Amino acid sequence: MQFIDQARIKLRAGKGGDGIVAFRREKYVPAGGPSGGDGGNGGHVVLEADANLQTLLDFKFKRLFVAADGKRGGPNRCTGSSGKDLVIKVPCGTEIRDLNTGIVLGDLIDNGQRLFVAFGGRGGLGNAHYLSNRNRAPEKFTEGKEGEEWFLQLELKLLAEVGIIGLPNAGKSTLIAVLSSARPKIADYPFTTLVPNLGVVRRPTGDGTLFADIPGLISGAAQGAGLGHDFLRHIVRTKLLVHLLDAGAVDPVKDMLSVEKELSLYGQGLMDHPRLLVINKKELLEDRAIKELVQSLEKVSSHKVLVISAAMGNGLSELLDQVWEELGI
Ligand SMILES: Nc1nc2c(ncn2[C@@H]2O[C@H](COP(=O)(O)OP(=O)(O)OP(=O)(O)O)[C@@H](O)[C@H]2O)c(=O)[nH]1
Numbered sequence: 001m002q003f004i005d006q007a008r009i010k011l012r013a014g015k016g017g018d019g020i021v022a023f024r025r026e027k028y029v030p031a032g033g034p035s036g037g038d039g040g041n042g043g044h045v046v047l048e049a050d051a052n053l054q055t056l057l058d059f060k061f062k063r064l065f066v067a068a069d070g071k072r073g074g075p076n077r078c079t080g081s082s083g084k085d086l087v088i089k090v091p092c093g094t095e096i097r098d099l100n101t102g103i104v105l106g107d108l109i110d111n112g113q114r115l116f117v118a119f120g121g122r123g124g125l126g127n128a129h130y131l132s133n134r135n136r137a138p139e140k141f142t143e144g145k146e147g148e149e150w151f152l153q154l155e156l157k158l159l160a161e162v163g164i165i166g167l168p169n170a171g172k173s174t175l176i177a178v179l180s181s182a183r184p185k186i187a188d189y190p191f192t193t194l195v196p197n198l199g200v201v202r203r204p205t206g207d208g209t210l211f212a213d214i215p216g217l218i219s220g221a222a223q224g225a226g227l228g229h230d231f232l233r234h235i236v237r238t239k240l241l242v243h244l245l246d247a248g249a250v251d252p253v254k255d256m257l258s259v260e261k262e263l264s265l266y267g268q269g270l271m272d273h274p275r276l277l278v279i280n281k282k283e284l285l286e287d288r289a290i291k292e293l294v295q296s297l298e299k300v301s302s303h304k305v306l307v308i309s310a311a312m313g314n315g316l317s318e319l320l321d322q323v324w325e326e327l328g329i
């Protein structure tokens with residue numbers, strides 16, 4: 001499935017129905033008076049979060065959404081029916097901005113949460129409203145108002161609680177694959193992962209916690225190098241970052257610092273996220289060298305350091321224990 005996390009759409013609410021001019025004409029009721037009914041209101045356009053959707057793919061092909069117009073008023077003071085509201089489903093975690101000003105109009109997080117964006121035009125008034133002592137047979141009516149029109153920017157920010165980050169090839173996808181039932185592509189070349197992978201990891205309580213594995217970050221990512229920057233938005237909402245380091249790399253400490261630098265350049269509070277530094281591929285180094293690496297990392301960073309081998313399944317339960325502790329579970 002294609003992963004689309006940004007979209008631009010146009011919404012148009014329904015126009016209000018016009019009021020009409022009509023007069024009551026009945027036997028035995030001479031000069032029955034004005035009886036033109038009001039127009040119905042135009043339908044609103046509403047966005048609704050839907051937990052069954054994972055991407056904004058639907059909006060790649062359909063970009064214009066128009067709610068139904070209100071109907072004209074009828075004779076005998078009948079009000080026209082209102083246009084039906086148009087409900088557009090978006091994935092949970094979609095942020096909605098006005099395209100022109102960039103102002104955030106809303107953020108749909110919980111399943112079923114709604115945001116009324118474009119309001120339908122009010123229906124016009126029929127001539128029955130304009131009866132007065134001066135004018136017993138008014139010909140006046142008003143037209144329905146146009147519905148609101150909005151250009152929106154939709155941006156999906158995944159709602160994973162734990163984000164796995166690191167340089168390309170650190171073993172991020174391998175880790176999510178051993179912890180959850182996610183089956184991302186794994187290979188020994190950088191940038192295997194092109195879009196975020198989500199996996200549900202079972203907590204001791206039996207509930208699931210969503211982990212996200214995002215494409216590798218490289219130096220310059222915050223300025224657009226590689227793929228990582230585009231996907232950093234998906235870890236903005238995580239509660240914990242698992243920063244994975246490759247024990248087999250030339251200088252894992254330098255690697256760690258370069259990814260940290262990208263986080264700080266990206267901003268959005270990413271540096272304030274709690275995180276764990278996790279050395280992966282431990283079997284590639286002697287025990288003594290691993291110990292030294294842990295010490296060097298602890299010297300330059302205040303974050304907790306753990307050691308695992310995702311491929312061999314070593315240290316995973318200690319890692320998860322630490323994750324649950326950080327999350328307060
Ligand atoms: N020796 C060893 N190799 C590992 C371990 N974990 C992952 N690998 C290997 O490292 C390579 C990269 O693994 P991936 O999981 O694709 O790495 P990634 O971080 O998702 O990489 P990108 O998606 O490119 O950013 C693969 O060849 C894995 O088999 C480990 O614990 N030990």
Ligand SMILES: [Mg+2]
Nearest residue numbers: 172173192193
């Ligand atoms: Mg990967």
